[in-house]
Amino acid sequence: MPVLQERLGGRPIPRRLPLVLGGVGDALLYLVVYSVAFRFARAALSDPPGWTPAQGMSPGQTWVLALAYAPMLLWPAALTAALVGYRRGRA
Template sequence: MSSITRPPPVLTPVAAPVQPWAAAACWAAFLCPLPSVAWRVAMLAGADVGFGRAELFRTSASGIAYVVVLELIQVGAALACLGLCRPWGERLPPWVPGAGGRSVPRRLPVIVGGAGNLLLYLIIYDVALSFTLALLRDPPSWTPVEGMSPAQLVVFSLCYGPMLAWPVALTVGLVGHWRRHRRRR
């Protein structure tokens, strides 16, 4: 009995080409959360990042699980942002069990991404406002930067600062995705 090998299916685009500005926004949305992920991984691995309560996360199974799950969610969300401008975001790769090669419904990324984007705005800017207000109180309330050296504070700011741009970049990426996939009238 001879076996016939089929060539892998060609992933053809299901929409207009990605606009350069939308691709740049999607890549920015992918990259923005990664420095904070690296900071938390370094903290969990034992690096002295200046976080005064790091031992609470390093020494308990629930603390480790919390950080690892947070990292997985954050990296998964970042990858989903990148999918707005990549072929696998329009048509699932052939290796996906049960759904490989199928087109992604054109509204699904905009609906799910829009809901996620709204959550990003709410979470990130709420946390930023809470930290700012905590630092402005007299005496200041607790924040993760309490007790950090100036160098550690710079590293923390460089790692978490890009998070402020994540929802904005995702908004631009979603607009580009929506414009490419909207039905022509």
């Protein structure tokens, strides 16, 4: 099965360019997402607790907040899997 060559403006895109740019973006995404999660956890678990959006919420509201933001933690891993799949498909 022939591999289709991606093109931008009529010119071929180098095979490594999407991997390099995606890898840099993925590394930054890991840094941002997990630093925010770490800061939130540190503020919530400190004594006395620091300010968090969960302050003053009922336990049910806190669960809704956690469930709404939990997928954020999976996004960098999903991007890593996509980059690995792209690399295997273009090898």
